[in-house]
Amino acid sequence: MEFQHKSVLLHESIAALNIRPDGVYIDGTLGRAGHSREIAQRLTTGRLICIDRDMAAIDAAKERLAPWMDHVTLVHRNFAELGDVLREAGVAGADGMLFDLGVSSPQLDDASRGFSYMQDAPLDMRMDKDSPLTAYEVVNTWSGEELRRILYEYGEERYAPAIARAIVRARETAPVATTLELVEIIRSAMPPAALREKQHPAKRSFQAIRIAVNGELEALSPMLRAAVDGLNPGGRLAVITFHSLEDRIVKRTMQDLSRGCTCPPEFPVCVCGKKPKIRILTRKPVVPGETELEENPRARSAKLRIAEKCGADE
Numbered sequence: 001m002e003f004q005h006k007s008v009l010l011h012e013s014i015a016a017l018n019i020r021p022d023g024v025y026i027d028g029t030l031g032r033a034g035h036s037r038e039i040a041q042r043l044t045t046g047r048l049i050c051i052d053r054d055m056a057a058i059d060a061a062k063e064r065l066a067p068w069m070d071h072v073t074l075v076h077r078n079f080a081e082l083g084d085v086l087r088e089a090g091v092a093g094a095d096g097m098l099f100d101l102g103v104s105s106p107q108l109d110d111a112s113r114g115f116s117y118m119q120d121a122p123l124d125m126r127m128d129k130d131s132p133l134t135a136y137e138v139v140n141t142w143s144g145e146e147l148r149r150i151l152y153e154y155g156e157e158r159y160a161p162a163i164a165r166a167i168v169r170a171r172e173t174a175p176v177a178t179t180l181e182l183v184e185i186i187r188s189a190m191p192p193a194a195l196r197e198k199q200h201p202a203k204r205s206f207q208a209i210r211i212a213v214n215g216e217l218e219a220l221s222p223m224l225r226a227a228v229d230g231l232n233p234g235g236r237l238a239v240i241t242f243h244s245l246e247d248r249i250v251k252r253t254m255q256d257l258s259r260g261c262t263c264p265p266e267f268p269v270c271v272c273g274k275k276p277k278i279r280i281l282t283r284k285p286v287v288p289g290e291t292e293l294e295e296n297p298r299a300r301s302a303k304l305r306i307a308e309k310c311g312a313d314e
Helices: 010-017 036-042 056-066 066-071 079-088 105-109 134-140 144-153 160-173 179-189 201-215 214-231 244-257 290-295
Strands: 023-026 045-051 071-077 094-100 231-241 279-280 303-309
Touching: 010 023, 010 094, 010 231, 010 303, 036 056, 036 066, 036 094, 045 056, 045 066, 045 244, 056 066, 056 071, 066 071, 079 144, 079 214, 094 201, 094 214, 105 279, 134 144, 134 160, 134 201, 144 160, 144 201, 160 179, 179 201, 201 214, 201 244, 214 231, 231 244, 244 303
Parallel strands: 023 045, 023 094, 045 071, 094 231
Antiparallel strands: 231 303, 279 303
16 A cells, blocks of 8 residues: 655655755654655765664665665664663764654554544554564553553643543443544533544543653653763754654753753852753754645644754863
């Protein structure tokens, strides 16, 4: 099946990387290789390392990146293991790294993966099909309190307590097995006014469960720190987020890494020795323009933040 996938903020993120033909670049979230294609075709003697936890993405990339495979390395790993990936690839330092944190369109559109609240499928939601934890296990075995927590924290769902109670009641009769079963349970727990909102009533809950299944937020800050450590001086880091929780983590981590001395103001000289690791190049995040939004409504919540690695003498 040929999927139509539009890479979000494609031109902006490629420009952010300031690509050199002989440079070393990391696409830490390969997806359907839209960003990787643009990087690869700009390289001559350079190298591109593409990482994804979804084996379907790795397999598809072999064809999509075929013209440039002489300088492309495909790695089936979680970007949380970025430091190990760089060491195993023999990369002393990269000149640019890109992370697109959205779920790829093929994952959403392939009903069998269980990401979509619009099509019926087994409750799965794993980005890596070899991972042990599925949405079925989260929905059917996690406590009501833990369900309420993830719905509220990861989905920012204001009806989290009612939805969690409804899930627990439903599974007492029989396990919740499919996506549309879960959608109906979520609907049943929400007041009529919420069901009339433009946004699908299950969107926030599905987001929350997907984040929990894949451990998306826990890995993010450590990965960003490893990425900065793996950049050469002057190397660029570009990160695309799709919801406020991710963006907040990226923003705060970049701010922390850009901060120098943390000694109290009353100290006459610095004793902490802390120096900035990066310069933040985006005071405000880059967002899609109207043309992109017309062509790809899924880009609406995307935000791009860019930073540059400081030199040793800065």
